[in-house]
Amino acid sequence: MKRFIIALTLLSIPASGCAVAKNGAAQFVVASDAAADELAAGWEGYVDDEIARCSNLLGGTDKDTKDGRKECMGLAGEGEALEVGLEALIAAQLAVKIAVECDSNPLKVPAEFKEQCVDGAKTDWVALFNSLKSAWETLKPYYNAMKERK
Amino acid sequence: MGAQAVVNFITALIAGVPKVIEAIKAGRDPKDIKLGDFVSHDALDRVKRANQKADDYIDNG
Numbered sequence: 001m002k003r004f005i006i007a008l009t010l011l012s013i014p015a016s017g018c019a020v021a022k023n024g025a026a027q028f029v030v031a032s033d034a035a036a037d038e039l040a041a042g043w044e045g046y047v048d049d050e051i052a053r054c055s056n057l058l059g060g061t062d063k064d065t066k067d068g069r070k071e072c073m074g075l076a077g078e079g080e081a082l083e084v085g086l087e088a089l090i091a092a093q094l095a096v097k098i099a100v101e102c103d104s105n106p107l108k109v110p111a112e113f114k115e116q117c118v119d120g121a122k123t124d125w126v127a128l129f130n131s132l133k134s135a136w137e138t139l140k141p142y143y144n145a146m147k148e149r150k
Numbered sequence: 151m152g153a154q155a156v157v158n159f160i161t162a163l164i165a166g167v168p169k170v171i172e173a174i175k176a177g178r179d180p181k182d183i184k185l186g187d188f189v190s191h192d193a194l195d196r197v198k199r200a201n202q203k204a205d206d207y208i209d210n211g
Contacts, residue, residue, distance in 0.1 A: 033190050040193035040200075047200040051207045069208045079201035086194040093190060 021129035025096045028132050032093060035136075035143060036086060042146035043082060050075070082142055089135040096128050 054072035058064040063072075095116075101109050102117035109117055 033193075036190035036193035040196040043197050044200045047204050051204065054207070055211075064211060066208060066211075069211060073204060073208060075204060079197065079204060082197045083194065083201065086190060086197060090190050090194060 018125050021125035025125060025129040025132055026100055028129070028136075029093045029096050032089060032132065032136055036089060036139075039082070039139065039143050039146055040086075042149070043079070043142075046146065046149060047075075047079075078142060078145075082139070085135070085139040085142065089132075089139060092128070092131040092135040096132060099123050099125070099128055 050073050054069055058068055058072055061068075098109065098113045098116050101113075103123060106114075106117050
């Protein structure tokens with residue numbers, strides 16, 4: 001959690017310079033991993049709680065139907081939104097990880113990613129940083145909702 | 151290779167080291183461990199499983 005707070009602080013600083021963006025992007029990959037895990041744990045717990053609640057509420061009644069259970073669960077597409085958001089976050093994290101490895105040790109970059117290595121001086125760290133920030137901004141409302149449920 | 155680049159790289163990888171160690175202990179060849187193993191794939195898998203659990207409950211009760 002502390003790393004996430006640090007990363008959030010970093011994100012409050014505009015990525016106006018290459019070095020700032022590079023540092024911020026690398027640290028944010030680490031912090032967003034922790035936050036994504038926290039988000040997944042919260043979602044798992046919430047789904048379990050909703051299943052238990054609806055089972056208790058509907059069990060043995062004439063509303064214990066597919067439509068009735070769907071209405072009770074009321075997840076409102078949040079699960080699908082989380083999948084899409086996490087996929088975008090992973091893509092942004094991976095882009096940063098590849099860029100960092102290309103920059104530090106291009107000879108050891110796995111073959112499947114090697115073509116993504118560009119001349120280090122041309123790496124657009126600001127764009128990578130902003131893509132990470134944008135991906136997290138999509139997930140942040142769900143993260144905040146998960147925190148409120150606790 | 152600049153010192154700062156090394157710091158950044160190590161910082162970004164440190165959080166992933168336990169996952170790599172876990173994968174190696176599970177018998178995976180280190181050469182097969184991809185860059186993606188360091189990131190939030192576990193979280194995505196867990197969300198997908200939770201969603202499937204919800205769908206199974208809705209469909210079957």
